[in-house]
Amino acid sequence: xxxxxxxxxxxxxxxxxxxxxxxxxxxxxxxxxxxxxxxxxxxxxxxxxxxxxxxxxxxxxxxxxxxxxxxxxxxxxxxxxxxxxxxxxxxxxxxxxxxxxxxxxxxxxx
Amino acid sequence: xxxxxxxxxxxxxxxxxxxxxxxxxxxxxxxxxxxxxxxxxxxxxxxxxxxxxxxxxxxxxxxxxxxxxxxxxxxxxxxxxxxxxxxxxxxxxxxxxxxxxxxxxxxxxxxxxxxxxxxx
Numbered sequence: 458x459x460x461x462x463x464x465x466x467x468x469x470x471x472x473x474x475x476x477x478x479x480x481x482x483x484x485x486x487x488x489x490x491x492x493x494x495x496x497x498x499x500x501x502x503x504x505x506x507x508x509x510x511x512x513x514x515x516x517x518x519x520x521x522x523x524x525x526x527x528x529x530x531x532x533x534x535x536x537x538x539x540x541x542x543x544x545x546x547x548x549x550x551x552x553x554x555x556x557x558x559x560x561x562x563x564x565x566x567x
Numbered sequence: 568x569x570x571x572x573x574x575x576x577x578x579x580x581x582x583x584x585x586x587x588x589x590x591x592x593x594x595x596x597x598x599x600x601x602x603x604x605x606x607x608x609x610x611x612x613x614x615x616x617x618x619x620x621x622x623x624x625x626x627x628x629x630x631x632x633x634x635x636x637x638x639x640x641x642x643x644x645x646x647x648x649x650x651x652x653x654x655x656x657x658x659x660x661x662x663x664x665x666x667x668x669x670x671x672x673x674x675x676x677x678x679x680x681x682x683x684x685x686x687x
Contacts (some may be wrong), residue, residue: 459613489672490671490672490673490681492662492671492673492674492675494614500679501644501677501678501679501680502606502614502663502674503677504674504675507668507671507672507673508673513675515637526593541680545613545614547614547672547674548618548672549672552628553619553629555616555627555628555629556604556616556619556627556629556667556672557616557628558613558614558615558616559604560613561613561614563625564619567673
């Protein structure tokens with residue numbers, strides 16, 4: 458059972474938009490930065506979003522992040538079949554004194 | 568370009584200690600702005616945060632693993648290490664090392680991962 462809650466899966470059509478939620482509490486998302494990672498099968502996770510809504514160099518602006526209260530959201534527009542992957546949110550948990558990840562969301566682009 | 572590479576035994580006996588090395592190249596491990604961390608992923612499952620270490624040696628561990636985990640660092644070799652004791656089949660996973668930004672708690676560079684199987 459993950460400290461951060463994500464939907465196990467989401468699906469949508471090419472060209473559409475999707476949002477992936479990440480729900481936590483005041484000890485983690487509510488008072489700490491959120492990051493998002495993209496993972497393709499057989500490869501290491503790749504940083505997509507850091508500090509809630511910032512994109513590293515090389516990440517297209519189709520990917521966006523936001524945070525409100527104890528929840529965070531990853532948004533992806535103009536979906537492509539190449540976006541099919543697992544997506545994870547992560548943050549620090551002040552009460553645990555450790556980092557935490559969401560359970561991951563499998564994105565399917567039909 | 569910073570690169571991280573995990574290395575160590577791919578098979579560990581139950582009740583033994585799992586030991587992995589992360590070799591950092593293309594940059595110094597003795598940086599004030601970063602921690603160095605370990606994350607694992609059991610086959611077909613999600614990511615689990617194991618722990619982090621600062622170049623001066625301070626550490627933070629996942630409470631669920633704290634009694635069995637030790638992370639250490641050797642700045643002269645630009646390496647850091649993971650030791651997990653008393654392993655069971657539940658510790659079978661892909662183990663990743665990564666660089667974590669101090670301020671944002673973000674893992675921005677990852678190694679490719681190494682699979683460790685616990686089995687007799």
